[in-house]
Amino acid sequence: MKFAALFLAGAALWTLLEWAIHNGLGHHGKGRNPFGKEHLRHHATTDYFAPPWRKALVALIVAGGIWALLQLALPALGAAVMTAGLLAAYVGYEVIHLRCHTRPPQGRYGRWVRRHHFHHHFQNPRVNHGVSTPIWDLVFGTYVPVTGPVTIPRRAAVPWLIDPETGDVRPRFAADYRTIRRGAAG
Numbered sequence: 001m002k003f004a005a006l007f008l009a010g011a012a013l014w015t016l017l018e019w020a021i022h023n024g025l026g027h028h029g030k031g032r033n034p035f036g037k038e039h040l041r042h043h044a045t046t047d048y049f050a051p052p053w054r055k056a057l058v059a060l061i062v063a064g065g066i067w068a069l070l071q072l073a074l075p076a077l078g079a080a081v082m083t084a085g086l087l088a089a090y091v092g093y094e095v096i097h098l099r100c101h102t103r104p105p106q107g108r109y110g111r112w113v114r115r116h117h118f119h120h121h122f123q124n125p126r127v128n129h130g131v132s133t134p135i136w137d138l139v140f141g142t143y144v145p146v147t148g149p150v151t152i153p154r155r156a157a158v159p160w161l162i163d164p165e166t167g168d169v170r171p172r173f174a175a176d177y178r179t180i181r182r183g184a185a186g
Contacts, residue, residue: 002078003078003081006074006078006081006082006085007081007082007084007085007088008085009082009085010081010082010083010084010085010086010087010088010089011085011086011088011089012089013066013082013085013086014085014086014087014089014090014093015089015130015132015133015135015136016136017086018090018093018130018131018132018133018136019129019130019135019136019137019140020136021035022039022129022130022131023129023140023142025039026039026040026129027039027125027126027129038050043121043125046101046121046156046158047101047158049098049101055094059087059090063083063086063087066083066086067079067080067083070082070083089132092132093131093132096113096131096132097117097131097132100113100114100117100118100131100158101158102158102159102160103160104160104161104173111176113131113132114176115146115150115176116128116131116134116146117131118150118152118177119144119146119150121152121156122150122151122152122153122156123150123151124144126142127142127143127144128142128143128144128146129142130143149174149175149176149177149178150176150177150178151177151178151179151180152177152178152179152180153179153180153181154179154180154181157169157177157179161173161177161179162179
């Protein structure tokens with residue numbers, strides 16, 4: 001029971017770090033740090049993701065530091081379990097984020113997370129920094145509910161969204177998204 005609580009606490013800690021890294025280093029850092037540079041590139045070219053080996057290396061280094069810090073308050077095994085929860089949630093976040101850009105939504109959460117994330121990408125990058133959850137956006141006042149269709153520049157539309165025969169938004173996604181070409185609705 002205690003280990004399960006520590007694992008879940010680590011996962012919850014990841015959600016806070018996700019928001020803080022994305023907001024602080026990704027947007028307020030304005031490309032002045034390695035994460036900020038990668039993040040700006042992802043916003044400019046939404047099919048760009050940093051190489052997995054780079055993400056894994058950074059995750060292991062950060063996790064080692066977090067594990068060391070947690071040992072100031074917890075026994076080594078408890079710190080390891082909490083760090084494992086953080087890493088598991090991070091891997092979950094990476095899968096969710098990649099799937100937003102590469103796979104169509106499945107289920108209510110899949111639909112919500114894509115609309116929430118694409119609103120951030122294409123409507124207002126100052127809001128909705130939590131990709132996997134809106135909790136910290138709600139806490140810090142950066143949450144904006146997505147109402148109506150999300151407008152995506154045609155050049156940035158993800159492949160699953162566009163019907164290859166017509167070049168338009170697939171009918172099943174038309175209530176959630178629209179594309180624009182040089183200022184004209186499309």
